[in-house]
Amino acid sequence: MFIYFQPTDVKDPAIRPLIEQDSKTLQRLLPEIPQWVKNPDYDRIDWLNKLVENMWPYIDTAICKTARNIAKPIIAEQIPKYKIDSVEFEKLTLGSLPPNFPGMKVYVTDEKELIMEPVLKWAGNPDITIAVKAFGLKATVQVVDLQVFAAPRITLKPLLPVFPCFANIYVSLLEKPHVDFGLKLLGADAMAIPGLYKFVQVLIVFVVLLFDGRVG
Template sequence: AMCKIIRGVAKPICDQYVGKYGIESIEFGNLTLGALPPTLQGIKVYEMREKELVIEPVIRWASIANVTVDVKVHSFKLSAQLLDLHVMLTPRVTLKPLVPSFPCFASLCVSLMEKPHVDFGLKL
């Protein structure tokens, strides 16, 4: 399902470049994110202020991703392959104000406290 969403979001972005710079087409040759899900490595919960909950989960994703993008430029086909994607990030999630009815909060704010660590292999 995620691969289909990624293809759908990326297609209009890639289509902007078709016809420019000699690019004839941009297509995904292969798009798999692997079978490993993101994992929660830890969580920090801040002392709750009145009617507010602040948590910082540490999320890590070591994917066996295989993404191939094929670009046709002046009748030459070029391929770039993304392999072994690793992502680690710590978002701050603020739930406020807390309310007595489900889902128990009125708004949710998510922000990144640091730049996420991203590592990957690229094969041309």
């Protein structure tokens, strides 16, 4: 149990209209302003955020199952470089906090396709624990404070006159996503395995990047 005391001298932050802010403050706040406010080409999509929030437990399970499948060949390719015997996910869940979509741009073309470009921001509370065996030792690594900011492009094509009204879904990334996380080494043997920290970093980044692909 953790017990903490809230300071008695805490004051409410000052609230001022944007028009009263100086240029430096506005530049600092700009990344936090939703895309649909900054760019008229983007639409507000509160409905999508509500949908994802309600479906998140099922989306979490589906994503984690896919992540395990994606990770298998990556692990097989990478472990010889780090002289690691085996790597397994002991726990893998993205937690209870769903991603947020601050806005989305939609294109309708003459090519019988629909193109969507949502902005994705996710700062979740995942529970990801990886067990690594090497040099006769076992170490456990926990991924903490995982954040992903990405700009995917989702293309539905070709469009068809029968449900679900498209044949394939193509997902790509318009730019390199921002992936930030911390690693917590558990167990006395964790620091005894050379390259362990770097290996887990590479594994997590590869799994995120390889979600850039095709579903169909």
